[in-house]
Amino acid sequence: MDKKEAIELINKNNLESIKGYTYMADHEHNTSAMVILGDYYFAKHDYNFAIKYFQEAGDYKDNRGYNRLASMYFYGKGIEKNYPLAYKYFTKSYLNGDKYASIKLADMYINGYYVNKDASYALEYLEPLYNFYMNEHIKGNYKDNLLYEVLIRYALCYESGEGFKKDLNEALKCLILARDGFVKQMEYSNKPYNLLKYTISEIERLKKDVVVDSFELLDLALDNHNSFEFENDNNSLNLIFDFETPQVVVSLKKLKSLVTNRIVIKFLGVTDFNKIEYETMRPIDYQVKGDLFRLYDTESTLLHFRFNSLTDTIDDSNSYYDLIEMLQRGDVVVKYSDKEEKIESNQNGIKYLGRDYKSIDEFILNSPLKENFSRCEKIYNI
Numbered sequence: 346m347d348k349k350e351a352i353e354l355i356n357k358n359n360l361e362s363i364k365g366y367t368y369m370a371d372h373e374h375n376t377s378a379m380v381i382l383g384d385y386y387f388a389k390h391d392y393n394f395a396i397k398y399f400q401e402a403g404d405y406k407d408n409r410g411y412n413r414l415a416s417m418y419f420y421g422k423g424i425e426k427n428y429p430l431a432y433k434y435f436t437k438s439y440l441n442g443d444k445y446a447s448i449k450l451a452d453m454y455i456n457g458y459y460v461n462k463d464a465s466y467a468l469e470y471l472e473p474l475y476n477f478y479m480n481e482h483i484k485g486n487y488k489d490n491l492l493y494e495v496l497i498r499y500a501l502c503y504e505s506g507e508g509f510k511k512d513l514n515e516a517l518k519c520l521i522l523a524r525d526g527f528v529k530q531m532e533y534s535n536k537p538y539n540l541l542k543y544t545i546s547e548i549e550r551l552k553k554d555v556v557v558d559s560f561e562l563l564d565l566a567l568d569n570h571n572s573f574e575f576e577n578d579n580n581s582l583n584l585i586f587d588f589e590t591p592q593v594v595v596s597l598k599k600l601k602s603l604v605t606n607r608i609v610i611k612f613l614g615v616t617d618f619n620k621i622e623y624e625t626m627r628p629i630d631y632q633v634k635g636d637l638f639r640l641y642d643t644e645s646t647l648l649h650f651r652f653n654s655l656t657d658t659i660d661d662s663n664s665y666y667d668l669i670e671m672l673q674r675g676d677v678v679v680k681y682s683d684k685e686e687k688i689e690s691n692q693n694g695i696k697y698l699g700r701d702y703k704s705i706d707e708f709i710l711n712s713p714l715k716e717n718f719s720r721c722e723k724i725y726n727i
Contacts, residue, residue, distance in 0.1 A: 370398060376407035383413060392423040403434065408443035411435070419449065419458075428459035439470070444491055447474055448498065455501050464502035464509035471495050471502075482526065488533045493526035497544060504551070517551045520544055528666055535710055542669055542706075549670055559657040560633070563610050567629055575648070582612045582650065584640075612638065614653030619646075665709075665718040671726055672705045679714065680723040687727075688714075 363385060369378035383398035396417070402410025415434035418427040432453055438446035447470040453460055454467035478492035496519040502509050503516035527541035566573070566586040574585040586608045629647065632639040640648040671677050672690040679686045688697045688708075695702040695712075702708040709715070 370401070374405060376402045376405045376410065379405070380407065380409045380413070383410065387413075387417075387423060390423065392417070395423065403437060406441055408438040408441050408446065411438035411441070412443065412445055412449075415446070415449065428453065432459045444474055447471065448491070448494060451498050455498060455505065455507075462505070462507045464505055464507050466508065467498060467502055468509065471498055475499070487526060487529035490526065490530070493523040493530070493537070493544075494540065496520065496523040496526070497540070497547075500547065500551075513551060513554050517548065517555055520548045520551065524548060524664070524666070528664060531666075538706070538710065541666055545666060545669055559610060559655050562608060562657045563631065566608055566610070567631060577615065577618060580613075580615055582615045582618065582648075582652070584610045584612075586610075608657065610655060610657050612650070612652040612655045616651045618648075618650040620648055665715055668714075668724065669705060669709060671724065672708070674726050676727050678725055678727050679721050680725075681720055682722060686714075 363382070366378040366382050366385075369375040370382055379398045379402035383395045383402065386392070386394035386398065396414060399410040399414040399417075403414060404410075411434045415431045415438065416422065417424055418434070419431035420426070432450070435446045435449045435453075439450055451467040451470040452458070454463050454470075456462065460466070474491055474495045478490050478495065481490050482492050500516040500519040500523070503512045503519065505511070524541065524544045527537040527544060530537040531541065563584075566584075574587075576583045576585065629640065629642045632641070636651050636653065638648070638650055638652055639646060668677065668688075672688065672695065676690055677688040679688065686698065688695060690705070694704055695708040697708065697712060697714065702712065
């Protein structure tokens with residue numbers, strides 16, 4: 346066989362093609378052929394040949410070979426887990442400039458696989474990727490952007506506090522940005538779906554541990570906005586701030602770590618409520634003395650009342666993919682301006698508009714609700 350015959354066999358795109366790839370790998374040192382053969386033998390569970398061709402591809406500076414070989418040892422795919430060898434081959438790929446290997450080496454330091462657990466070392470691998478891909482993110486380049494996978498690792502570093510400052514707020518911020526990025530990537534491919542599911546579940550878990558002082562939130566609202574609505578009902582009063590400018594939303598994310606444009610400050614047990622009418626709002630501020638609250642501008646008192654306590658709530662911007670977590674809890678109602686629709690969810694799958702879906706995954710990826718979600722006013726569990 347010569348090169349021409351090998352290419353002819355490859356072009357047949359059948360089992361005979363393997364002979365062509367073998368010739369190209371063994372005689373022409375074609376690394377793409379080596380990787381294809383490695384994948385072929387791996388699928389056939391012939392792991393000795395898979396390792397042989399992955400190793401050769403890596404030795405010829407094709408990082409796909411080293412990464413596949415390292416992944417076999419890292420995950421124990423077809424062979425016993427071996428973190429030292431995984432570290433060895435990921436390092437070889439990393440030294441050849443491979444970005445995926447950087448992420449996996451960071452994983453090893455985050456989890457303490459073969460190396461000591463140390464977030465600061467992990468960030469040395471992640472930071473160059475973060476800087477490069479964040480720039481791409483800012484430009485609006487979402488497809489094949491590794492930033493969101495990097496942000497998942499950043500979140501783990503902030504949460505662990507191993508050799509790094511522990512900061513749950515920062516961890517949550519990273520996950521939220523990652524979630525939004527994966528949602529963007531879903532417009533191009535379903536490939537990020539499992540990462541999106543994982544990120545959503547991690548956000549829900551961390552939200553429970555993040556606490557912010559309500560007065561801090563009120564400070565931010567008053568500093569960044571000059572109008573509000575209020576509702577006085579059943580001895581409670583709500584100040585409602587709706588934000589339109591991106592700068593304010595970013596400020597809210599920094600404090601509360603949520604993607605939102607709406608904040609409600611609820612004062613409980615309000616008594617002696619007084620309101621002065623006004624036409625044009627000027628710069629505003631507030632005073633708290635014991636249980637006395639006074640909201641004022643430069644010339645007059647706008648609100649004046651006594652209260653027992655206060656809380657805050659954030660209306661998180663609904664994402665279609667938030668349904669994953671809601672459907673795991675049970676049935677969901679989707680409310681439009683003129684109607685409501687029910688999504689039935691149980692261990693047997695999902696039922697929506699008379700159609701059955703085998704799983705939540707199938708529903709999320711294929712449901713017609715995906716196209717109509719922007720018209721929804723509210724989604725909630727029942």
